[in-house]
Amino acid sequence: MNVSKRIEALLKAVAKRMNNRLSKVSTRTKKYWLIVTGCSMAMLCLLTTIAPFTNVKTVTPIPVEKIITTVIPPVEDPLLSPEDLDMLRDFKHVMDSLKIHDLETYQGILQGREGLLDSVELLLRWHQ
Numbered sequence: 001m002n003v004s005k006r007i008e009a010l011l012k013a014v015a016k017r018m019n020n021r022l023s024k025v026s027t028r029t030k031k032y033w034l035i036v037t038g039c040s041m042a043m044l045c046l047l048t049t050i051a052p053f054t055n056v057k058t059v060t061p062i063p064v065e066k067i068i069t070t071v072i073p074p075v076e077d078p079l080l081s082p083e084d085l086d087m088l089r090d091f092k093h094v095m096d097s098l099k100i101h102d103l104e105t106y107q108g109i110l111q112g113r114e115g116l117l118d119s120v121e122l123l124l125r126w127h128q
Contacts, residue, residue, distance in 0.1 A: 085127055088120050095120075 022030075080088075095117060098106040110116060 080123065080127055085124070088124055092117070092120055092124065 095106065095109070098109070
């Protein structure tokens with residue numbers, strides 16, 4: 001803990017010293033150095049951005065033989081098996097029946113699982 005207090009004290013001392021030195025400089029000089037520093041940083045950023053595009057000689061093209069093309073075939077198999085789809089359809093049918101005949105059990109099943117029926121419906125729509 002003592003070390004952190006010493007570091008903070010040193011940081012405050014450096015900041016105070018820099019503030020004292022900066023307060024001795026005129027406003028005109030501060031503006032001048034702000035403009036010079038801003039322009040030089042803008043030029044540096046601009047040169048860093050443009051430089052890779054201006055030096056074309058260093059870019060070597062990749063030979064056509066080295067280019068590997070990959071084609072990812074679309075998935076044709078369904079993500080769910082027919083048994084899983086039947087199970088989802090049966091579950092949806094049971095839940096619809098419970099909603100009509102036994103609302104208390106229906107609400108008890110869905111308590112804490114608000115998106116369950118939406119997910120089942122979405123899966124069934126994807127596989128139609």
